[in-house]
Amino acid sequence: MEDVKKWLSSHRISEVECLVPDMTGNARGKFIPAKKFIKQESRLPESILIQTVTGEYTSEHYDIVSETDSDMFLEPDTSTIREVPWADERTALIIHDCYLSSGQPHPLSTRNVLKKILALYQSRDLVPVVAPEVEFFLVAQNTDPDYELTPPVGRSGRRESARQSYSIDAVNEFEKIIDQMYDYCEKMELGIDTLIHESGAAQFEVNFLHGDPLKLADEVFLFKRVVREIALSNGVYATFMAKPMRREPGSSMHIHQSLVDRKSGNNAFSTKDGKYSSLFFNYIAGLQKYGPSALCFFAPNVNSYRRFTPDNSAPINFDWGYDNRTTGLRVPESEPDGFRVENRLPGSDANPYLAFAATLACGYLGLTENLQPQQANEGNAYTQEIEVARNLEEALRLLDKCEPLRSLLGEDFSYAYSAVKRNECEAFNEVISSWEREFLLLNV
Numbered sequence: 001m002e003d004v005k006k007w008l009s010s011h012r013i014s015e016v017e018c019l020v021p022d023m024t025g026n027a028r029g030k031f032i033p034a035k036k037f038i039k040q041e042s043r044l045p046e047s048i049l050i051q052t053v054t055g056e057y058t059s060e061h062y063d064i065v066s067e068t069d070s071d072m073f074l075e076p077d078t079s080t081i082r083e084v085p086w087a088d089e090r091t092a093l094i095i096h097d098c099y100l101s102s103g104q105p106h107p108l109s110t111r112n113v114l115k116k117i118l119a120l121y122q123s124r125d126l127v128p129v130v131a132p133e134v135e136f137f138l139v140a141q142n143t144d145p146d147y148e149l150t151p152p153v154g155r156s157g158r159r160e161s162a163r164q165s166y167s168i169d170a171v172n173e174f175e176k177i178i179d180q181m182y183d184y185c186e187k188m189e190l191g192i193d194t195l196i197h198e199s200g201a202a203q204f205e206v207n208f209l210h211g212d213p214l215k216l217a218d219e220v221f222l223f224k225r226v227v228r229e230i231a232l233s234n235g236v237y238a239t240f241m242a243k244p245m246r247r248e249p250g251s252s253m254h255i256h257q258s259l260v261d262r263k264s265g266n267n268a269f270s271t272k273d274g275k276y277s278s279l280f281f282n283y284i285a286g287l288q289k290y291g292p293s294a295l296c297f298f299a300p301n302v303n304s305y306r307r308f309t310p311d312n313s314a315p316i317n318f319d320w321g322y323d324n325r326t327t328g329l330r331v332p333e334s335e336p337d338g339f340r341v342e343n344r345l346p347g348s349d350a351n352p353y354l355a356f357a358a359t360l361a362c363g364y365l366g367l368t369e370n371l372q373p374q375q376a377n378e379g380n381a382y383t384q385e386i387e388v389a390r391n392l393e394e395a396l397r398l399l400d401k402c403e404p405l406r407s408l409l410g411e412d413f414s415y416a417y418s419a420v421k422r423n424e425c426e427a428f429n430e431v432i433s434s435w436e437r438e439f440l441l442l443n444v
């Protein structure tokens, strides 16, 4: 805390954002004047962790958190301190960890869930490494939820109307936003690497440098805020919804992942003579066996399931293949020290803490159960039937039945997650869509 005190005063910070990622992966927390931050013990009601996206609480609320909705204790992770580049007053942010009054990590904090999975690997002398790729759309501001989204007007005064995959000029249409994004990311030490224009109208993809999953989950959590803020200050919206527009592709958060042997420092997915190791095959097999039960973390919203359609570079199953973009699990071409698997199931709407925890938990079960994967798919996986769950309720039922995954992520957490998400399904079910009015009104 002494170092934090020095840091705050040398940066002339007057206010601190104490951040806690909730179940959706959004920032909750509070602002504290910098002077008070140093002295004060911080607390928040534990129920902030389990609000639904509509701001509701589930009927199981008091089975999940204490009947009195007690406070949880917040501990700043001082390694996450950064200045907030868009704030008017000089403001710092610090991500906080949540604890129970007993001093135990709070089981409903998604950051704690990820830490729990990382500790399992540590006990086996393995260090997981991830590299996420995050896609998002810029869309014109529009406050009417019944109105279809449209791309924003770019520098040329026009809206994009054609597929612009990898187009440099199409990126330049939004040069101001992109430049500001790089600038803020540099200031906040977010390790973003390449940026490309994706195949949707005003859709972009940002690749992160690979590294420690907790550090990267923090970075993705903060990155989403950065991009939303910059878009807003430029009069447009940035959205990380998995499928915001009917005739456009969805947005993914592919996760490249590998394991490093802690003692040797080598990639544990490679043998000494540069072949794929048995651990690599176990890991893929774990993703194949447990991935369907973890899908509700990769696709956590009612909207997420609309992304899983053939021929849109989005997966429809948990097949794996070498350099095969039609399968859910792709093994990119690489030198042995870069051997890895890319889980292409997660949407960019996923909570990065949970998506990382879930994918690593599946791989971990593959190792402990010594599983073997199916044959690699060498063809076009889109010629097969859609195998992934078709909606959130179906995906939650698979989690509810999957004891090994539930116990790794935490029984209390899994119960709470399922309850929160089921509540969102029910709320969504109350809405009558325009499709129903169009096709059922006079026809049934």
Ligand SMILES: NC(=O)CC[C@H](N)C(=O)O
Residues within 6 Å of the ligand: 135, 198, 205, 249, 250, 251, 252, 307, 312, 313, 314, 315, 325, 344
């Ligand atoms: N980069 C890509 O391969 C595109 C992914 C695609 N947008 C998806 O939703 O999954």
